Amino acid sequence: MALLATLHRWAGATIGLILIVMGLSGIALVWEGEWIGLPGADDPVVASPFSLTQTVEAASTHHHGLTRITFASDELGLHQAAYSDGSGAYLDQTGAIVDQWNSVWGRPELWIFDLHHYLFAGEAGEIVVGVAGIAGVLFIVSGAILWWRTRKTFSFRLWPKRMSRSAIVRQHRDLGIVMAPVLLLTMLTGSAMIFEPVSAAIVSPLPERSPKPLSLDSRVERGDWQAVFRIAELTFPGAAIRRIQIAEEASTLRVRQPFEWTPNGRTYLRFDQTGEVRIDAPDATLDKQSLSEKFYPIHAGKVGGLTWQIFLTSGGLGLIILGAFACFSFWTLRKANP
Numbered sequence: 001m002a003l004l005a006t007l008h009r010w011a012g013a014t015i016g017l018i019l020i021v022m023g024l025s026g027i028a029l030v031w032e033g034e035w036i037g038l039p040g041a042d043d044p045v046v047a048s049p050f051s052l053t054q055t056v057e058a059a060s061t062h063h064h065g066l067t068r069i070t071f072a073s074d075e076l077g078l079h080q081a082a083y084s085d086g087s088g089a090y091l092d093q094t095g096a097i098v099d100q101w102n103s104v105w106g107r108p109e110l111w112i113f114d115l116h117h118y119l120f121a122g123e124a125g126e127i128v129v130g131v132a133g134i135a136g137v138l139f140i141v142s143g144a145i146l147w148w149r150t151r152k153t154f155s156f157r158l159w160p161k162r163m164s165r166s167a168i169v170r171q172h173r174d175l176g177i178v179m180a181p182v183l184l185l186t187m188l189t190g191s192a193m194i195f196e197p198v199s200a201a202i203v204s205p206l207p208e209r210s211p212k213p214l215s216l217d218s219r220v221e222r223g224d225w226q227a228v229f230r231i232a233e234l235t236f237p238g239a240a241i242r243r244i245q246i247a248e249e250a251s252t253l254r255v256r257q258p259f260e261w262t263p264n265g266r267t268y269l270r271f272d273q274t275g276e277v278r279i280d281a282p283d284a285t286l287d288k289q290s291l292s293e294k295f296y297p298i299h300a301g302k303v304g305g306l307t308w309q310i311f312l313t314s315g316g317l318g319l320i321i322l323g324a325f326a327c328f329s330f331w332t333l334r335k336a337n338p
Helices: 002-030 049-062 108-118 122-148 165-194 196-203 225-235 288-292 295-300 305-336
Strands: 066-070 079-083 088-091 097-101 214-219 240-246 250-256 267-272 276-280
Touching: 002 108, 002 122, 002 305, 049 066, 049 079, 049 088, 049 097, 049 225, 108 122, 122 165, 165 196, 165 295, 165 305, 196 288, 214 225, 225 240, 225 250, 225 267
Parallel strands: none
Antiparallel strands: 066 079, 066 240, 079 088, 088 097, 214 276, 240 250, 250 267, 267 276
């Protein structure tokens, strides 16, 4: 048990700063729809084929190299366009440009996302974040084992009774056990999105999805987005048109069916250069793919409404407090109390 406690302390003091960054940036991203205060951000969604086509034309005219448009949603009433050179723009639902940027540094929500997912270090940073997530799971398990010995002295405190090493250890232990459920969920879903073996282990009890790609008889001319949107409406009535992805070989329209949790949907309509329309759409069956697709909306607070956002925020705040006091007591008070 002494060895477990030593490993828990050293690992926590080493990775604690990364977890603090994850907590701070994660909270900001959970509430980004509330603080993006641009004109039109609170407008109700207008998603007719005609209005969406106007948006595509406006985004294409604004700048060359359009690669993606994420359409307005209830969370954010603006369309977001992305271009091949890394620039982007927000458009309101009349097609007017309300803001634009040349890189991720031009908008806070973009660089906060990059910090949370990549630590500003690309794929290497993503691996570090994933390792920190797995370490977080191990912290929770080892912390629960260490807490069990002292469970009879449990006393919930957000702040230590005093700034001594023993008081901080006790506050850390008791706060950690309270925050364990939400932290375990966020750490598992976060690491599962980065490392395929983690995801495979979580979904292993479920069956594989039977792929059922379909081809429609109708064809569309390249660039006829109004026809594309009408096909989507007719094929999936009641679904939300969420995103277009434009490439030289083919373009993709993503649609969110009512049973899907992923904000931009996992229903794909693909249009190649010949105009052929191919559909790859899930059904409401619970299988490996459908469960893995729920990791992101659970992790990011894209389901469950205000209640789930508050739940995740409490976990983020708990992670910040636990990480900050762990680092402080280990690297400062440890030297003062050898």
